[in-house]
Amino acid sequence: MPSVLQKIIYTGTFLSTPSLDELQVLASHAVGVDEDGVIRHIEHMSDQSDTGIQELAVSWGWGKWEEGKWSCVKGGAGGNSWWFPGFVDTHIHASQYPNCGIIGKTTLLDWLTTYTFPLESSFSSLSKARQVYTACVSRTLSHGTTTASYFATRHVAATNLLADICLEKGQRAFIGRVCMDSDMSPSYYRDESPQQALTDTIATITHIKTIDPTHTLLTPILTPRFAPSCTSPLLTALGSLSAQENLPIQTHISENTSEVSLVASLFPTHTSYAHVYDAHALLTPRTVLAHAIHLTPPERALISSRKSSISHCPISNTSLSSGLCRVRDLLDQGITVGLGTDTSGGYSASILAAAREASMVSRIVAHLTPEEPSAPDPTTTTTTTTVPQTPDPNPKPCKKLSVPESLYLATLGGASCLGLSHRIGNFAIGMDWDAQLIELGTAPDAEGSVAGEGIGDVGGQDRGNTRRVYVRGRLVHERR
Amino acid sequence: MPSVLQKIIYTGTFLSTPSLDELQVLASHAVGVDEDGVIRHIEHMSDQSDTGIQELAVSWGWGKWEEGKWSCVKGGAGGNSWWFPGFVDTHIHASQYPNCGIIGKTTLLDWLTTYTFPLESSFSSLSKARQVYTACVSRTLSHGTTTASYFATRHVAATNLLADICLEKGQRAFIGRVCMDSDMSPSYYRDESPQQALTDTIATITHIKTIDPTHTLLTPILTPRFAPSCTSPLLTALGSLSAQENLPIQTHISENTSEVSLVASLFPTHTSYAHVYDAHALLTPRTVLAHAIHLTPPERALISSRKSSISHCPISNTSLSSGLCRVRDLLDQGITVGLGTDTSGGYSASILAAAREASMVSRIVAHLTPEEPSAPDPTTTTTTTTVPQTPDPNPKPCKKLSVPESLYLATLGGASCLGLSHRIGNFAIGMDWDAQLIELGTAPDAEGSVAGEGIGDVGGQDRGNTRRVYVRGRLVHERR
Numbered sequence: 017m018p019s020v021l022q023k024i025i026y027t028g029t030f031l032s033t034p035s036l037d038e039l040q041v042l043a044s045h046a047v048g049v050d051e052d053g054v055i056r057h058i059e060h061m062s063d064q065s066d067t068g069i070q071e072l073a074v075s076w077g078w079g080k081w082e083e084g085k086w087s088c089v090k091g092g093a094g095g096n097s098w099w100f101p102g103f104v105d106t107h108i109h110a111s112q113y114p115n116c117g118i119i120g121k122t123t124l125l126d127w128l129t130t131y132t133f134p135l136e137s138s139f140s141s142l143s144k145a146r147q148v149y150t151a152c153v154s155r156t157l158s159h160g161t162t163t164a165s166y167f168a169t170r171h172v173a174a175t176n177l178l179a180d181i182c183l184e185k186g187q188r189a190f191i192g193r194v195c196m197d198s199d200m201s202p203s204y205y206r207d208e209s210p211q212q213a214l215t216d217t218i219a220t221i222t223h224i225k226t227i228d229p230t231h232t233l234l235t236p237i238l239t240p241r242f243a244p245s246c247t248s249p250l251l252t253a254l255g256s257l258s259a260q261e262n263l264p265i266q267t268h269i270s271e272n273t274s275e276v277s278l279v280a281s282l283f284p285t286h287t288s289y290a291h292v293y294d295a296h297a298l299l300t301p302r303t304v305l306a307h308a309i310h311l312t313p314p315e316r317a318l319i320s321s322r323k324s325s326i327s328h329c330p331i332s333n334t335s336l337s338s339g340l341c342r343v344r345d346l347l348d349q350g351i352t353v354g355l356g357t358d359t360s361g362g363y364s365a366s367i368l369a370a371a372r373e374a375s376m377v378s379r380i381v382a383h384l385t386p387e388e389p390s391a392p393d394p395t396t397t398t399t400t401t402t403v404p405q406t407p408d409p410n411p412k413p414c415k416k417l418s419v420p421e422s423l424y425l426a427t428l429g430g431a432s433c434l435g436l437s438h439r440i441g442n443f444a445i446g447m448d449w450d451a452q453l454i455e456l457g458t459a460p461d462a463e464g465s466v467a468g469e470g471i472g473d474v475g476g477q478d479r480g481n482t483r484r485v486y487v488r489g490r491l492v493h494e495r496r
Numbered sequence: 497m498p499s500v501l502q503k504i505i506y507t508g509t510f511l512s513t514p515s516l517d518e519l520q521v522l523a524s525h526a527v528g529v530d531e532d533g534v535i536r537h538i539e540h541m542s543d544q545s546d547t548g549i550q551e552l553a554v555s556w557g558w559g560k561w562e563e564g565k566w567s568c569v570k571g572g573a574g575g576n577s578w579w580f581p582g583f584v585d586t587h588i589h590a591s592q593y594p595n596c597g598i599i600g601k602t603t604l605l606d607w608l609t610t611y612t613f614p615l616e617s618s619f620s621s622l623s624k625a626r627q628v629y630t631a632c633v634s635r636t637l638s639h640g641t642t643t644a645s646y647f648a649t650r651h652v653a654a655t656n657l658l659a660d661i662c663l664e665k666g667q668r669a670f671i672g673r674v675c676m677d678s679d680m681s682p683s684y685y686r687d688e689s690p691q692q693a694l695t696d697t698i699a700t701i702t703h704i705k706t707i708d709p710t711h712t713l714l715t716p717i718l719t720p721r722f723a724p725s726c727t728s729p730l731l732t733a734l735g736s737l738s739a740q741e742n743l744p745i746q747t748h749i750s751e752n753t754s755e756v757s758l759v760a761s762l763f764p765t766h767t768s769y770a771h772v773y774d775a776h777a778l779l780t781p782r783t784v785l786a787h788a789i790h791l792t793p794p795e796r797a798l799i800s801s802r803k804s805s806i807s808h809c810p811i812s813n814t815s816l817s818s819g820l821c822r823v824r825d826l827l828d829q830g831i832t833v834g835l836g837t838d839t840s841g842g843y844s845a846s847i848l849a850a851a852r853e854a855s856m857v858s859r860i861v862a863h864l865t866p867e868e869p870s871a872p873d874p875t876t877t878t879t880t881t882t883v884p885q886t887p888d889p890n891p892k893p894c895k896k897l898s899v900p901e902s903l904y905l906a907t908l909g910g911a912s913c914l915g916l917s918h919r920i921g922n923f924a925i926g927m928d929w930d931a932q933l934i935e936l937g938t939a940p941d942a943e944g945s946v947a948g949e950g951i952g953d954v955g956g957q958d959r960g961n962t963r964r965v966y967v968r969g970r971l972v973h974e975r976r
Contacts, residue, residue: 120898121895121896121898331856334856334859334860335856335859336859337859337860337862337863337896338863339863340860340863363852372843373856376811376814376815376853379814379815379816379817380814380817380820380860382817383817383818383819383820384864415601416601416817418600418601480960
C-alpha cells in the first residue's frame, strides 16, 4: 500500500452519527489528517479563506503553505455538499456480485442450489475471479463502502486474489475463505474434509499476513458458510482456531424458517440454531452473524451475552422473502447491529440502499406491531382482564428506524460489529480518515433539483452523488 | 407543441410487457415512427447495416436516405442497451416534490398536517409553483416517466401553470386541481365552498382545453383529494361533472386504518369507504383510486364491478407505515392496477423504483401469507378437520410479483388505468412512440460493471441509465 505523502486539511461540513439517532453536523470545520491517514485535528473555522486555512495549519505546527508540506481539499460550500464517514458493509459475498438482481421467485435454500453454488464454483478460474472481484471492489468503493467484510468462495487462490485486489485498490476488508464440508453442499462445490477446509483456510490467512503484515487494511476472517454447510468437526476446528489466533468469525443465522428447521434436524442435540454455534465456541465478541431474523428470545439473550454482533441485511431479507428482522428488538437487547448488502441475496452493492431499506422494513414492522396497550384505567379494571394471556418478553412497540439511526448502522454500527469503532465510522481525533464526499446536484441531469429538496430522490440512489472516497487518507475513488 | 418534423427509424432491441408476466424481447428490430409520433412499422431486420436500413425505408415507401425524408436512431448493440416503453405514473403529487424524503416518523393524517398542507398552500405563489413544477416534470422525464397523473394544489393559476409546463416539456399528463372543501382541512388551505371548488375546477379544465384542444398530451382529471377532505355536495357535483363531460377521476382510498375509521365516522350512513365514492357516482371506468390497502372483499368486488382501477404506491405505503397492499388479490379479482410514485409520500419520483418496491413488498406479503394448504389426503380425512373455521374469501396464496409483472404495472398496467392502453405502454403499430432508451454501463464510474451482471444494481437505480426519452415521437429528455 502506498503511503500518503502529504498532510491534508479537509474543509467544509462534516456529518456523522456518533451515536444511535444522533446526527452531528459540524459546519465550517477543518479536519487535519496526517501522512498516515489519521485524523489529528478537528476545528471550527471562523475564517474559511485561504489565509484562514494557512493560519490554521501554522497553529497546528504544519508550517506555511509555501513550504509544501500540506495541501487542502475543500468539501464545497452550501447545503448540497458534505463529508460523511465511509460506509461499512458487514456482510457481502464478493463472488456473487454478477448475480445481483437474479433471484426469480426462489427462497434461500433453492436460491443457493439454483443460482449461487454454480456461480461460486466457477471461481476455480482465476481469470473469472479477477474480473468479478475487480468489478465488485470498484463498485463498492464507488458507493462509498470503505470497509467490507467479504465472503469469497472456497478456493484459496481466488480468495487470495480478492485480498490482493482490496489492498491494491485500497479498500479496508475482512477476507473470508468460505468453509463448507458437509454433504448438504453439492459434490461439485464443497470442501473435501474438515482437515482440508482448515488447511485451505490457514493458507489464506498466511497469504493475508504476508501481503499486509500489520493488518492495516486486511484482516482474515473465519467463515463457516452456515451450520448446514459444515460438519461438527469443522465447526469445532474453526472455533479453536479463532480462540488460538484471536480471529474474527462471520457466518449466517436464522435467515429463513426452512433453514431453521433444517438446522434443528441436522443438529438435534442442540437447543437452538444459536446454541449450535455456541457449542462450537463460535459465538465470540468478534463474531458477525448475518440475518438473524427468526431468533427466539433465548437465542437473542445468548448472542447478547456472548457480545456477538448481527449484520442486518434488509434488501436480501425482503428479496428472498426471508422475513422481517425486528432490529429494534436486537438493539433494545444491547446487541451490536450493522448493515450488510448481502450481495447477491440483496440486489444492490450500496450500503446506502441497505440503510434506506432498513428504515423501510422497520416501518412495515411498525405497522404490523400492535401499539403498546395503554395502562388500564384503574376505575374500570376488573378481575376479568382482556390483556392477552400469552406472555410477551418484549412488550414495547417495535419503533421505526429513523434516518440517523439507519445511517448509524451503516457506519459506526458496522464498525462496532467488526471491532473497529475506535478507528472508523466516525470523525474523531485519532481515528482513520475513512470518508466520502457527497455532492448533491452534480450528477448528470440534475437540472431538476431544487433547493430544499429532501434527501430521498436526490441523495439516495445516484452513485453519482458520491464524489470522492478515502480510506485511511488515500483517495480510492473519484467521480470524474 | 412543436410537431415532429421527420419520420424516424429506431433500431436495436425492443423490450416490453404486452401482458402481465410476459417480457417480450424483439432483438434486431426496426420501428418506424411517422411525423405524428405514431408507430407505423415494426419489423425484424435481417440486415442491420445502413444499406439494410435504407432498403427497409424504401420498402415502407419512405424513400431513399438522400431524399432527407427520414432519419435513423440506433439503439445500441449488444445486451446492455434496449428500448422500453415509457413509464406511466398513475399517482403523483407534483406540488409535494420538494418534500421527497421528508416524512419523519409520521403516518398519513399527521403527515398531511405537519408537512403537506403547509407546502401545498405556498402554491399561491406562482414563482414557487414554477420552480417546483419545472423541477418535478424535468425530473420525472429523466426517470423515463412519459405519462403522469398529477395532483397539483387547489390553486387555479398554479394548476394551469403545471399544465403549461407539461405541454412545453412534452410530457403526457393528467392535470388535477385538488378539491377539498371540508373543515377537515386547515382553514388556511381549503376551498371556500362546494360551488367555489367546482368553479375553480372548471377554470382549470377550460385552460387545458384552450392550450391542448385535442387533448393530445393533456387531460383534465377531477380530483377530490379524498373523502374526508370533501363535503357530500362537492362529491355529488364532481360525480355529475364526470358523467356530463366524461372526465376521468382520481382520488385516494383506504390508505391508512385511521383514515378508514375517520371516513366511517364522517359518512356513517354508508357501508364502506368505497361505497362513499360509489354513492356519489365517483366509481367509474375512468376512476383511479390510489393506495387501496385496507379494502374489504365487498369493497374490492364493488370496485371491480365498476371497472375502476387502482394505483399501487408501494414506496409511499411502506414509508408512511400505511400497510401492505395485496396486489395479487386485486389482480385476481380482475381489477386494473398501475403504479404510482405518490411523491412525496414516496421518496422517489422514479416509477422504476416503485416497480422494484412493488416486487419487494409482494415478497413480504408472500412471507406473511401462509401457503395454500395441500389438498387433504382422502385416506386420512376424518370428520374432525383441522382446517381453520374462519371462511377465507381468497384462499389462494398471495404470490410474489415477478420483475416482468412489476414492469407491466409500470407501463401497460398504468396505461390501462388511465384508459390509454390502446395508445401507450407497449410497442405496437398504431400506438404512440412513448419510449425510453436504456443504456447500462454508460453511467459515470461504470468501470465496475461486468458482462452478465444482473439488473439490480446496474439497471435499477441510476437515472444515468435512462439515455433518451420520447413522448409521441418528440425527444423530451436526453442524458448528456
